[in-house]
Amino acid sequence: MNQNRNRFILSITALIIMTFITGCAHQLEIKNIKNYRSMELHSPAKKISVGIIPTIQANDYGSLSLVKGISSELAKQVEVILPYLKTSSRKVDVIAQINIKSEYKGSFWNLPINFPGFLIFVPAWHGYAYRINYDVDISLTKAYNNETINAFSVPIYLKIRHADISRTWTEIGWLEWGVIPLIGGICFIQYDDDVTPLAADKIQLPIGDYIAQKIIARIKNIDDIGSSR
Secondary structure (H helix, E strand, O other): OHHHHHHHHHHHHHHHHHHHHHHOOEEEEEOOHHHHOOOOOOOOOOOOEEEEEEEOOOOOHHHHHHHHHHHHHHOOOOEEEOOOOOOOOOOOOEEEEEEEEEEEEOOOOHHHHHOOHHHHOHHHHOOEEEEEEEEEEEEEEEOOOOOEEEEEEEEEEEEEEEEOHHHHHHHHHHHOOOHHHHHHHHHOOOOOOOHHHHHHHHHHHHHHHHHHHHHHHHHOOOOOOOOOO
16 A cells, blocks of 8 residues: 555656656746837948947857847848958948947846745746846948947847746755755846857847947938948
8 A cells, every 4th residue: 555655656746847847947038129129221322331340258149149130130231241350451331340248147036936936836937037238339430531420329138037947947846845946046046148049049130130220320321431442
């Protein structure tokens, strides 16, 4: 009798664990992505070439992906050279220096999300909270005389929700007294580096277009570019 009971308990435990493994995840969600969707479409009156000189933090996948997104969307309307070197034999009309500073932040709210939130599976249906900030500073100059066309900043502040099994496994607290989710929640206040590439891939084109349109808007009506090479 006891042997059958033990087998039953083990089976239920295994089922619960498998449920956690297969179901306790929250796909990456950017809560405020709509704030950075461009509703404009600017087209230069003549063929223009733009050389992009990016400055980003070393090994920053998010910033690199954003630069590629800007370049890709710009290339739909102008000729783009990325990366551009001022010593290059190839001539361009406009030089766009793009400086991106990134910040990746966790949240104190990840503690209550994990504990006592594990009791109602909050990490799975809500996700953990993160912030990704990009301060994008852009300087546009005429290549042939280095005259400044415009300098402006585009702040990108993203509100992220995400959870995967590498963190949600701590909901196993159901099987004991909640010590694991409490300790896990304290640790999860910190940012999860796994979020960076997921978010970067998701914002590359929409936010790339958002910034590209701002660049085009500032160069489309300049009279003495597009014919200076």
